[in-house]
Amino acid sequence: MLGTATSRTLASLKRHPHASFSARGGAFEIDASRCSGDAFLESRATLAPMNRRAMLFPLTLALAACATQSPPPAPATAAPPATVAPPAPLLPPVPQPPERPVAPASVTDPMLPQAQRIDAFVDYTASAYGVPAQSVRDGLARAQFLQRTVDIIARPAEAVRPWSAYRPIFLDDARITGGVAFYAQNRADLDRIAASTGVPAEYIVAIIGVETNYGKNTGSYRVLDALYSLAFGYPKRAPFFAGELAQLFALGQDEHIDVASLTGSYAGAMGLGQFMPSSYRLWGKDGDGDGKRDLISDKDDVFASIANYFVVHGWQRGGAVVARATRDPSAADFVADSIDPVYPLPLLAQRGYRPQAGEPVPAAGAAEGATVITLDGDAGKEYWLGYRNFYVITRYNHSPMYAMAVHQLAQAIRAGSGGA
Numbered sequence: 001m002l003g004t005a006t007s008r009t010l011a012s013l014k015r016h017p018h019a020s021f022s023a024r025g026g027a028f029e030i031d032a033s034r035c036s037g038d039a040f041l042e043s044r045a046t047l048a049p050m051n052r053r054a055m056l057f058p059l060t061l062a063l064a065a066c067a068t069q070s071p072p073p074a075p076a077t078a079a080p081p082a083t084v085a086p087p088a089p090l091l092p093p094v095p096q097p098p099e100r101p102v103a104p105a106s107v108t109d110p111m112l113p114q115a116q117r118i119d120a121f122v123d124y125t126a127s128a129y130g131v132p133a134q135s136v137r138d139g140l141a142r143a144q145f146l147q148r149t150v151d152i153i154a155r156p157a158e159a160v161r162p163w164s165a166y167r168p169i170f171l172d173d174a175r176i177t178g179g180v181a182f183y184a185q186n187r188a189d190l191d192r193i194a195a196s197t198g199v200p201a202e203y204i205v206a207i208i209g210v211e212t213n214y215g216k217n218t219g220s221y222r223v224l225d226a227l228y229s230l231a232f233g234y235p236k237r238a239p240f241f242a243g244e245l246a247q248l249f250a251l252g253q254d255e256h257i258d259v260a261s262l263t264g265s266y267a268g269a270m271g272l273g274q275f276m277p278s279s280y281r282l283w284g285k286d287g288d289g290d291g292k293r294d295l296i297s298d299k300d301d302v303f304a305s306i307a308n309y310f311v312v313h314g315w316q317r318g319g320a321v322v323a324r325a326t327r328d329p330s331a332a333d334f335v336a337d338s339i340d341p342v343y344p345l346p347l348l349a350q351r352g353y354r355p356q357a358g359e360p361v362p363a364a365g366a367a368e369g370a371t372v373i374t375l376d377g378d379a380g381k382e383y384w385l386g387y388r389n390f391y392v393i394t395r396y397n398h399s400p401m402y403a404m405a406v407h408q409l410a411q412a413i414r415a416g417s418g419g420a
């Protein structure tokens, strides 16, 4: 749920045919010097975890891979080519849940008077979620506008850090030993939820480690204030944040929570797993069976909810996540048009990219593809094949580097916890 793509990098984003991308993020831009306390959260984007369809990916070609091969010299007669290479046989994208609802223009249009927008928001929240209008009005009356949240989200993007600078933020000794300790402290519950969902415990722990440093940085903004400010003070993303604000009221009603009591990031993400209100409502789980979904203070609920988030976005039990790849010296760059694993492995091999010996591969017979991920590592370019489960991690935060950090942190936590 961290933010990743920034407005600047978004310029390089391409719209995937199967997904809509929203704007900006921040995790990519995390300043290592700010990785403690709430400042860390502030450095993350907006991007509500759970919701960003923004993809920061060195997008370039994929489909265009076809076009990167040099065509034969044109004959002098300039006759049309006799044959044309068939389009790459792409696999279907990983099925995703429906997009979450956003607020209507009557709420978000900055040209409308504020009072009129507030009235429209009350009507929208009441009709969409059945929250009594008066209780929405009462809640809004308690909200404070925080210019700071708008300033944070609107600030210019920094340059995207290369993997060599991003990785140490999340793969340092403290983050790894913290994860090992967190796993040890919660092992029975984590293992139980892992067994029931198919999401390995170390990935649940790694998400918590990357998102909040195991609960040390869950955010100190009132979620009500943050979402209210962004819904009514940041037109660029008002549809999303006003939609989340409406869901916050719905959440309060569903779970019998005083919405003004909730704290989180400047973008309204809450708890160990940094769930936005919509994610909380849609995919939150009651992990301990006490009849409540408490993603703020109940670890079992958080573990179950993170695992469920993976499951609803397509996690496959026992599936491969990512593999180091070899790249033929003659291979053209393969900057995938999609982070979706829609490229059959034979096609990728044809293009010069193969899993290294001993690296994970899909189960025999699995109709599973991959995508090529190129990272700027300490020793130069690294090539990876991201499989379905890697893609699923990017649904938490639409950044390949985020997903790679979660994966490698998970591996390190597993190794430090006695291996398999």
Ligand SMILES: [Ca+2]
Binding pocket: 285, 286, 287, 288, 289, 290, 291, 292, 293, 294, 298, 301
């Ligand atoms: Ca519970």
